[in-house]
Amino acid sequence: MQRIVIVGGVAGGATAAARARRLEEDAEIIIFERGEYISFANCGLPYYIGGVITERDALLVTTEESFSSRYNVDIRSMTEVTDIDREKKEVTVRDVRTGKTSVEGYDRLILSPGAEPFRPAIKGIDLPGVFTLRNIPDTDRIKRYVDAKAPKTALVAGAGFIGLEMAENLVERGVETTVVELTDQIMPPLDVEMAAAVETHVKSKGTTVFTSTSVQGIEATDGAYDVVLQNGKGSETRRYDLVLLATGVRPETSLAKAADLAMSDKGGVRVDASMMTSDPAILATGDAVTTLDYVSGAEVVIPLAGPANRQGRIAADNASGRRSVYKGTLGTSIAKIFDMNAASTGMSEKRLKADNIPYKASWTHSGSHAGYYPGAEMMAIKLLFAPNDGKVLGAQIVGGKGVDKRIDVIATAIKAGMTVFDLQELELAYAPPFSSAKDPVNIAGYVAGNILMGDVEMIDYTETLAADPEKDLILDVRTDEEIEENGTLDHVLHIPVDQIRNRCDEIDKSKRVLVLCAIGLRGYLGYRILKHRGYDVKAVAGGYATLRHMR
Amino acid sequence: MQRIVIVGGVAGGATAAARARRLEEDAEIIIFERGEYISFANCGLPYYIGGVITERDALLVTTEESFSSRYNVDIRSMTEVTDIDREKKEVTVRDVRTGKTSVEGYDRLILSPGAEPFRPAIKGIDLPGVFTLRNIPDTDRIKRYVDAKAPKTALVAGAGFIGLEMAENLVERGVETTVVELTDQIMPPLDVEMAAAVETHVKSKGTTVFTSTSVQGIEATDGAYDVVLQNGKGSETRRYDLVLLATGVRPETSLAKAADLAMSDKGGVRVDASMMTSDPAILATGDAVTTLDYVSGAEVVIPLAGPANRQGRIAADNASGRRSVYKGTLGTSIAKIFDMNAASTGMSEKRLKADNIPYKASWTHSGSHAGYYPGAEMMAIKLLFAPNDGKVLGAQIVGGKGVDKRIDVIATAIKAGMTVFDLQELELAYAPPFSSAKDPVNIAGYVAGNILMGDVEMIDYTETLAADPEKDLILDVRTDEEIEENGTLDHVLHIPVDQIRNRCDEIDKSKRVLVLCAIGLRGYLGYRILKHRGYDVKAVAGGYATLRHMR
Ligand SMILES: Cc1cc2nc3c(=O)[nH]c(=O)nc-3n(C[C@H](O)[C@H](O)[C@H](O)COP(=O)(O)OP(=O)(O)OC[C@H]3O[C@@H](n4cnc5c(N)ncnc54)[C@H](O)[C@@H]3O)c2cc1C
Ligand SMILES: Cc1cc2nc3c(=O)[nH]c(=O)nc-3n(C[C@H](O)[C@H](O)[C@H](O)COP(=O)(O)OP(=O)(O)OC[C@H]3O[C@@H](n4cnc5c(N)ncnc54)[C@H](O)[C@@H]3O)c2cc1C
Ligand SMILES: CC(C)(COP(=O)(O)OP(=O)(O)OC[C@H]1O[C@@H](n2cnc3c(N)ncnc32)[C@H](O)[C@@H]1OP(=O)(O)O)[C@@H](O)C(=O)NCCC(=O)NCCS
Ligand SMILES: CC(C)(COP(=O)(O)OP(=O)(O)OC[C@H]1O[C@@H](n2cnc3c(N)ncnc32)[C@H](O)[C@@H]1OP(=O)(O)O)[C@@H](O)C(=O)NCCC(=O)NCCS
Structure with missing residues (x-):
């Protein structure tokens, strides 16, 4: 025994x-x-x-x-x-x-x-209205404080999932909340452009977000806290009724x-x-x-x-004497942030870069279920995969309903060593309330596969935003209504995708043509049409939906 | 060209x-x-x-x-x-x-x-209020009929997903609906005990269901239809305002x-x-x-x-001259049926039996997400797997939210050739609104793995319901409250699981002990405790939740 x-x-x-x-x-x-x-x-x-x-x-x-x-x-x-x-x-x-x-x-x-929660070595960290959250006593303390003092404003330091969940829950309690984050983006497991979509959403809920900003010190005055915030431009002091440190563990x-x-x-x-x-x-x-x-x-x-x-x-x-092994971790994670869900699994682009692992990326946007059935919500999927064999290396998904399902499917696929071509073949459950006949994961697999097969050459949001009007022609192939509603980039030539075949002569063949649409699909179609006609052409990956948060 | x-x-x-x-x-x-x-x-x-x-x-x-x-x-x-x-x-x-x-x-x-919809060779099949549904003209015809005639009652023949979706939508229009099905269960891709849970739900919505019943003929009288229904016991004529044939394609x-x-x-x-x-x-x-x-x-x-x-x-x-291959189908499917979702992928138990493929099965019941976060709903998972290496052969899931997610994960796992041990290791996205730290798919993998490792011997609902009081002792290990609320089988001995260690002497060692609980977990715990003490013991797979629809 x-x-x-x-x-x-x-x-x-x-x-x-x-x-x-x-x-x-x-x-x-x-x-x-x-x-x-x-x-x-x-x-x-x-x-x-x-x-x-x-x-x-x-x-x-x-x-x-x-x-x-x-x-x-x-x-x-x-x-x-x-x-x-x-x-x-x-x-x-x-x-x-x-x-x-x-x-x-x-x-x-x-x-x-x-x-244990990381507690930065700054002044004022032990003040009574300054908290970290790990266990039930911490929770009781924060809840008691919120119940008793009814703070009007709060500062959350750290924009990881605990920080953002706390921001949401403070807002839920009627507290005007500010989130500060040391790095240049919220939600560190995500890449910056995926996090940017979440940041836009958080701000739309009335929450203030400061990235590239650190807390330098906290001082108690008149029952509230003067917090010194510093960013690249300098420092300033702001006043909050409550401070929560969620700067990692x-x-x-x-x-x-x-x-x-x-x-x-x-x-x-x-x-x-x-x-x-x-x-x-x-x-x-x-x-x-x-x-x-x-x-x-x-x-x-x-x-x-x-x-x-x-x-x-x-x-x-x-x-107990059994041999049982842990084969490693994917770091699959998810957070509900107000009405948005943000999830990731496997490697991010920044980690792949840091570790010098070769990769390619695709960006797609799909509905959670068939558009003709009420209640579908959009999600953005970023897929990272090996340039040689297409092995899936990681994924990030941000959007409404159904984010959790697709990240779980991709996490399973990564665990199985699947490639993007395998994702194309997944036979996922379809009925109108649940998905589309081509599930968002299939679509991500198609687009990634097309990139690897050379059927499309994509240009990402960074390069697109850095386009040089002297050499590059951004061809916006959306409809008039879409451009009016959502805006577009500067200096675009506008020809709706369905008219390209007839209006090719308007497109300057001496330039590199970057085909921009809403989510990337029509950019791909435009690419196929123009490539066949001898243009130097790229499709803007993920379309305007991917780059608009990065402008 | x-x-x-x-x-x-x-x-x-x-x-x-x-x-x-x-x-x-x-x-x-x-x-x-x-x-x-x-x-x-x-x-x-x-x-x-x-x-x-x-x-x-x-x-x-x-x-x-x-x-x-x-x-x-x-x-x-x-x-x-x-x-x-x-x-x-x-x-x-x-x-x-x-x-x-x-x-x-x-x-x-x-x-x-x-x-094309299968149209059985029966009298009256071409009458104006008798429909099949495949395309838009069919839809227009049915909708026009419902709009114009406001039928009070309808008969849907065939309880596959189209029949059941139509039943739901007729009920949505205020039509009192009866579903008849030739075989002994609704939802043919499911096994009978999983379908039984759906049937219970469909009936709870006020819909009448007759299984093992066929439509023999239809006659128009006074603007309604007299339909001859036949089952093992004989035939009877019932009157409906509308008849929809959804008897397969x-x-x-x-x-x-x-x-x-x-x-x-x-x-x-x-x-x-x-x-x-x-x-x-x-x-x-x-x-x-x-x-x-x-x-x-x-x-x-x-x-x-x-x-x-x-x-x-x-x-x-x-x-177009590319080589692209289709590697076969899993038949992954799902249907929303009123407030329940029923999904399946891969082989069912009845198909495995028919094809003489060796298999084992597990039944589990899990919440769609952490129980402490509001809104979780239960789902039942049946997993079918190879008795030698645990390769996943099929799965069926019936329940509320999150059914689609788990069937997709398992469909991906089957496609990858994963075993139930691989399901244990899947690293799925967890935060309270989405799942539990041990996802329902992990749990299904644990239980199936335990069966294969010999850590538990399970007895299924059929054998349990056929227990012989002379030789078998059904030990109900739920609490008093649970038994009062949900009922139990006849002739059970009742000892809550937490008391088994102290009350072993009340359990007749000469009998085979079948440990029954709510969902199977405590049955497994009871099994471990009694096995160690030398009992001939089995755990009732899936507990009362699995067998109650089969009583
Ligand atoms: C009511 C209903 C609900 C469904 N729900 C789901 C669901 O939730 N999930 C799911 O996965 N599947 C569902 N399905 C099944 C799905 O729609 C079919 O599997 C799918 O459409 C099959 O595609 P197909 O191209 O083979 O045939 P279809 O999509 O049926 O297309 C075939 C077309 O070919 C035409 N055609 C046939 N012969 C000829 C000819 N000789 N010359 C010219 N044209 C011809 C027909 O008019 C038809 O329009 C549902 C089907 C129905 C009817
Ligand atoms: C606010 C919050 C939200 C979270 N949300 C999520 C989420 O949505 N999804 C997710 O996947 N993860 C989430 N996590 C993380 C998750 O809770 C942890 O990963 C997990 O609990 C780690 O388990 P553990 O056993 O390692 O440590 P813990 O669960 O933290 O348990 C460690 C225990 O050890 C005790 N202990 C430490 N040292 C000693 C000692 N010397 N002697 C005796 N006892 C000791 C501690 O008191 C503690 O109770 C969240 C964490 C927090 C704090
Ligand atoms: C409408 C219909 C013609 C569309 O067919 P489709 O163009 O092949 O499908 P989609 O619109 O999903 O687009 C998929 C294509 O766009 C590409 N794509 C999708 N999103 C993209 C993005 N963000 N960036 C780049 N490419 C994208 C995919 O790679 C794929 O192209 P590929 O096959 O060349 O790789 C067809 O689905 C249809 O008729 N549907 C209705 C009938 C039906 O399916 N009924 C049963 C279900 S109700
Ligand atoms: C509560 C707690 C002790 C439960 O641990 P546990 O018993 O290992 O986990 P579960 O209750 O999910 O039960 C899983 C076990 O029951 C078995 N089981 C589950 N459902 C079953 C069923 N229907 N039939 C038979 N067995 C079943 C599983 O096989 C597994 O047993 P095994 O590990 O021997 O294979 C632990 O999860 C805990 O402390 N959780 C709270 C802390 C925490 O996780 N915090 C972070 C998230 S908020």
Whole structure:
């Protein structure tokens, strides 16, 4: 009968405990959790603050009592593990309430201590109206503050998904919210032009967004906070009633470091594919560890609940003597941001560039379902793929309904090593309320495939916006009505796509012709028509819908 | 410059024409369509009758005029192709309005004539209030009838997706609707127990359903219809104001047969992977052809729009001298039926049985997204997989939101040749509004994997319902409240799962213990606890949620 000790009782830890019990009815299993609650819904916290989740109890996925009676696990909440003696296979634990310490032996130790919010070293970070959000006590504090003080304005520092979810939920509470972000875009997993669409949406909801801006310091005056914001042009002080720091998380590695477990350069505990640390008796999972990127093989820290849960199960398998492996992570993620959904999986263009991995990209825009059935919403899909064989490397999708479905399909395809040609062939469920006979994923596959086959040469938004009127002719092939409604670029020649065949003589053959339409489809058609007629021509990838946010 | 002639101008035909033009700007492309409209939304027709789609024009995905000006295709609507002279590479065409015939040559001929509704040989089938639904004139006729006569009652014969969609849309129009179905279940792509959940739902909407019942004859009396219905017990006559026959479709193969093209035993035109018929100059696509089942390799006729569209593109590729292949079909399909969605992909249990393919099955029930976030809805997933390596063979999902997403993920997985163990590892997008950290597809993979690993022995609903109280003990491990609310089987012993460890002595060790819970999870937990203690035990697969519709 072995003794399994688990540090941390939430996503990775609780899952590991439950799985271990299912595998070994007679093992002794102990969870140490320094907080008051195990098994809570971290991901639901912003929505409780926003009042979308109305019952606090709903945040407790399972309680200590029910979990221990179901799984016969010894749960010691409010108990922090402060030290690991690897030689003796013992941990020192400290009762958070009394400060008393004791020592507990283990046969296998599973670490799932999570991550801690990054707290920049700036003045005023500990002031009472300045918050970070990680757990239930944080949530209670923020909610109490919002309930009691009814702040009129809030500053959210950090425009990752937690920052933006909090912005949405503060707006939900009637708080005028500003989001500042250090880098030049919101939603870091996305590439800049995809994030720009989200930024436009966030702003349309009355939220202010400052990118390339940092918080330099916070000062309390008259019950509010003067925050010094700095960007390339200088600094200014703005006043807010509440400040939330959502500037990312750092793996919680103090225990592991003190125990001299191997660490990765990326800052997480290094584990092998069986989630084993450099000590074979110790496994680690979740936000605290470094895993391998499934596509690039590089070490990455991916603080997401899906991987934490899966790793918890795998760690338990291995702790119980089964061989179970984690094959790496895609970093598939999604966030609802007001009425928009933004999702990504695999590598982004900026990461591919940074890692010097060759790639090509396609941009498409499709409806969530057949246009003739009411309620369809548009989504933009960016697909990244290998230039040689078309292997899918990553995808980003931004839009309304159905974003989650398409990112999941592509995540599955990447996991399977599929190419863009395989995406063309996917046989997805079609009826008018759900999709189109050619699903948005099929369409993305077609366009990417056409690029690889040389059936179309695309030019991306950056190059299009940098077009030189001396050498380039932007041919806008949309209808009069579309151009009137949405605008167009400067110096365009306008010939609707259906008239190109008859009006070719109006198009200057000495120039490079960039065919611009709404979403890229008619640009492709224009390309085919003009290419056949001997023009030097490119289609503007993703059309006006892709570049309009980047103007 | 080659001449491509296409027969049929809708899903397969119009797609082939558009693709052919994109590939060959200077080919001559002609579409012959015997109806008035090309490119219409077959799949939207029921919703226009129901008033969900309000504009008739919305059914025309593209018009003859806009399609011909965009794609420079010669469209001859109201023109039927009546004969193919393969030797001369000519077709005879007949102007439907004037009856005049003429002859047109082709280099490549693409047949996409679709299917025709099956019209059983019964009396009264041609009466004015008796309809089938395939195209816009059919739709106009039905809609006019409903608008003018305001029928109070309707009979829909055939409970496939078109029948059920029509039932829903008639109910939407205030018509009291009865559905009769020849076989013993509605929704033929599903297995009987999955269909039973849909049937329960359809009935809960006030629709009457008679399975194992056939229409024997129809007679018009006093402006309504007396319909003779027959089942195993005898026949009876019921009166309806409208009758819709939705008893399946048959490939439209008259032209192909007359031209002596090879036919498959399944009734469709036989094509190879490049959609080429037995005549290399003639390709065929869509509802009219037989393709290979992707999983079993057997010949199948799959009358669905996704395959028709994809095949149309592939046929055009090959007609234009590219090599492009269709790798077979999964038959992925979905239907919205009132507030429920029912979807399937790959092989069903009944088809696996019929084809003598070894398989195992799992049943799970999961929420569409995290339970703590408002609005989650349940779905039932049946997964079919190979008993040796766990390769996924098929899946069926029935429930509320998110059914389409999970069927698409599994369809992608099947296409990739994934196993149930691969499903466990899928990294799908999680945030509370979209899924759970362990997505329903992961859960299905876990349960199926556990079955294969021998970690649980499941017993299915049929065997459970056939349990012998002499030898079997059904142990219901739900709470008192659950049993009170939902009921249970006869002769159960009731011990909530959390008490099993302490109350084992109440469980008769001489019997086979069948652990029953709500959805299967606690049955599995009970199994693990009792197995360890030496019981002969099985977990009831999918729990009460799976078997309750089969009682
Ligand atoms: C506000 C918010 C929203 C989120 N939304 C999403 C989302 O939508 N989707 C998504 O995929 N992910 C989301 N996440 C991330 C997700 O919650 C984490 O990835 C996941 O919880 C990590 O699991 P873990 O087991 O590694 O750590 P945790 O779940 O954080 O659990 C670690 C536990 O260990 C305890 N602990 C740490 N050190 C010790 C010690 N020495 N002794 C005892 N106990 C210790 C901590 O108190 C903590 O309770 C969100 C996170 C937050 C904070
Ligand atoms: C009411 C209804 C709802 C549907 N819902 C869905 C759904 O939700 N999901 C789904 O996947 N599928 C659905 N389908 C099926 C889908 O519409 C078909 O699978 C698809 O249209 C088949 O494409 P096709 O090109 O083979 O045939 P069609 O689209 O039917 O086109 C064939 C055309 O060829 C013409 N034609 C035939 N013979 C000749 C000839 N000799 N000369 C000239 N013209 C000829 C016909 O007039 C017809 O217009 C539905 C069908 C119907 C009727
Ligand atoms: C309307 C119809 C003729 C369109 O056929 P189509 O042009 O092949 O299909 P789409 O409009 O989806 O366009 C797909 C093409 O545009 C390209 N495309 C789509 N979006 C693009 C974008 N953003 N950028 C560049 N190219 C794009 C695709 O690559 C594809 O071209 P390819 O086949 O040469 O690769 C055909 O679908 C039809 O008749 N539909 C109605 C009938 C029907 O399907 N009924 C059953 C369902 S109700
Ligand atoms: C609540 C918690 C302890 C549950 O862990 P768990 O028991 O591993 O997970 P689930 O409740 O999803 O159950 C999954 C198990 O039940 C089994 N199961 C699920 N449905 C089943 C069914 N219908 N029939 C049979 N077995 C079933 C699965 O096979 C799996 O068991 P296995 O791992 O032995 O294969 C854990 O998920 C947790 O603490 N969550 C909250 C924290 C968190 O994740 N936060 C981040 C997201 S907000």
